[in-house]
Amino acid sequence: MAEALKADVVIVGGGTAGCSTALHLRQRGLSVVLLEARLCGSQASGVNYGGVRRQGRAYPELPLATRSRAVWDRLPSLVGHDGEFVVSGHLKLARSDAEMAELETWATGARERGVGVELFGRNAIRARYPWLGEQVIGASLVADDGHANPRLVAPLFARAARKAGATLREQTRVTAASRDAGGFIVGTDKGVTVRASTLVNVAGAWGHEIAAMFGDRLPEELMTPNMCVTEPLPFVVEHNLGVVGGNVYIRQIARGNVIFGGGSGWGDAGAGRARALPPITSGAIARAVEVVPGLRGARLLRSWSGLEGAMPDGIPVIGASPSTPGLIHAFGFSGHGFQLGPGMGEILGELVLEGRSATPLQPFAPERFAAAGIAAR
Ligand SMILES: Cc1cc2nc3c(=O)[nH]c(=O)nc-3n(C[C@H](O)[C@H](O)[C@H](O)COP(=O)(O)OP(=O)(O)OC[C@H]3O[C@@H](n4cnc5c(N)ncnc54)[C@H](O)[C@@H]3O)c2cc1C
Known part of the structure; x- marks a missing residue:
């Protein structure tokens, strides 16, 4: 059945990154629709090893990981459960x-x-x-690292985001997305259409597919x-x-x-x-x-x-689309994005609302591959 939704922000992907972003944006007063092809947390966010570590990360990723680590401590007050952290x-x-x-x-x-x-x-x-x-x-021991239950964390953020007023549509796959003078128009396999002024692409291993809908060709593997x-x-x-x-x-x-x-x-x-x-x-x-x-x-x-x-350099893409105003990419976490997920809500929230983050994101710029002559396959 055809249904038309409107929101300030449409989020594509209901992993930990997407669900924490939905919660954060609601807490900051924006209206949010999140579209998830399967169930929230059913892909990488729900089946990973559960490592919550800063140890061994590339140095440019440490500020992100340090910021996210602080959010892990706040899970009980943020989402009502510690995620077995x-x-x-x-x-x-x-x-x-x-x-x-x-x-x-x-x-x-x-x-x-x-x-x-x-x-x-x-x-x-x-x-x-x-x-x-x-x-x-x-x-080598990093004493304040740890581990958590991946089955719990994304669904906890999803539940908290819903409670805070976000609209989450599961089993709803984005099949087309474009932008006109009025903002983004996102089409799905369930007949739901969403109009929004910002689109956050947190579609995990499929992030490059959403990016390609706008001509951003990124070499995600x-x-x-x-x-x-x-x-x-x-x-x-x-x-x-x-x-x-x-x-x-x-x-x-x-x-x-x-x-x-x-x-x-x-x-x-x-x-x-x-x-x-x-x-x-x-x-x-x-x-x-x-x-x-x-x-x-x-x-x-x-x-x-x-x-x-x-991504070919082992760190994610996080930042504004090189081609499309209002489009923000955050994917390609290269095997270590579970730890980063809870913090991504704050970081992507800042990108949506202020156009920049307090955490340095330059190393994750989507443009870096084109600048280095690395093409998407
Ligand atoms: C086996 C395994 C072990 C790992 N171990 C660790 C670890 O120990 N520590 C660590 O930090 N990281 C680990 N990782 C990495 C970590 O799980 C990921 O980096 C992180 O979960 C990515 O979160 P996400 O929200 O970006 O993506 P995802 O959890 O993949 O969520 C993206 C969502 O987008 C949805 N989607 C895709 N296309 C569409 C579309 N067209 N329309 C609507 N929805 C769409 C998908 O269904 C999916 O649910 C591991 C990964 C795996 C697979």
């Missing part, structure tokens, strides 16, 4: 001297940018973490991290764990299940589907057992993957 610390492990040197280099730059980092050498690691495998020779979860086990993995190079990452939740990932699964963005691949899962199990030998013999309950947009 646990401040466990993130421990990144070195398995060679070269890897330890990499951790030391990152720590120097991160400390200059206000991130507290503690380094451990071989003896300290053995004494402090006897449950780690022999091949671990050093580590697909990534599909391979994940699995064990049966509940005695509690041993006290931190969210990563390794230099990123080929395995491990966290244990309060119920005892150990969630870990590493390598890439299979995905088809057109079909909206992803799944884990058994040989990749086997490789991740072997690496996880090397890092935490106590995991040997644990039974897996489930494996999965998800669809994530990645």
Whole structure:
């Protein structure tokens, strides 16, 4: 049935970024319609590993991550629940001297940018973490990192945004979008049309498709991290764990299940589907057992993957469209946008209302690829 909606802002995509933006804009008094092709939080935001870390980020991303980290602490007052966010610390492990040197280099730059980092050498690691495998020779701890339950966070923001007066339409896919003198006109597969003066494109792995509707050709690619979860086990993995190079990452939740990932699964963005691949899962199990030998013999309950947009330089696109006034892009979070999601509401809210953000966004400018001669495929 045809239906025409009007709002100050139309948001395309109901992941954590979109739902937190909807809430923030409502809190600042704007009318909002959010369109989500499936269910809010059903894509990357709902199926990710759950890592909430600043450790290991590219330096230009640290101001964003630091800002978002503060929002994570406020989840109970903001959305009525903590999203099972646990401040466990993130421990990144070195398995060679070269890897330890990499951790030391990152720590120097991160400390200059206000991130507290503690380094451990071989003896300290053995004494402090006897449950780690022999091949671990050093580590770096960011104590205020942690992890959360991705199944909860985007739906919590969606619920809070609805309560604050945003109109959220799920199972409603944007099929066309254009701009005329009156603003944006967005068409959907459900006959709903939205008119708005601002369009925020937070469509995740499909962000480049929405951008292309306005002639912005951005080189977003697909990534599909391979994940699995064990049966509940005695509690041993006290931190969210990563390794230099990123080929395995491990966290244990309060119920005892150990969630870990590493390598890439299979995905088809057109079909909206992803799944884990058994040989990749086997490789991740072997690496996880090397890092935490106590995991040997644990039974897996489930494996999965998800669809994530990645940019060639590994950091997202966040900023105004080069071609279309009032169009704002924020996608291509390249495997680390769950931590950034709660903060994206504030940042995109500033872009919508003030045309600039208090957090430096220049490194994320959509124009950077054209300027560097990198074309969309
Ligand atoms: C398996 C996996 C593990 C990860 N692990 C971590 C981690 O540990 N820590 C971390 O920080 N990050 C992690 N990430 C990355 C993180 O999940 C993403 O960067 C983040 O969730 C992106 O949020 P988003 O809201 O931008 O996108 P999404 O959650 O993908 O939301 C975009 C939404 O847009 C909708 N959409 C697309 N096209 C249309 C359309 N035409 N019309 C309407 N709606 C549309 C989609 O249905 C989708 O729901 C991981 C990702 C995956 C896949």
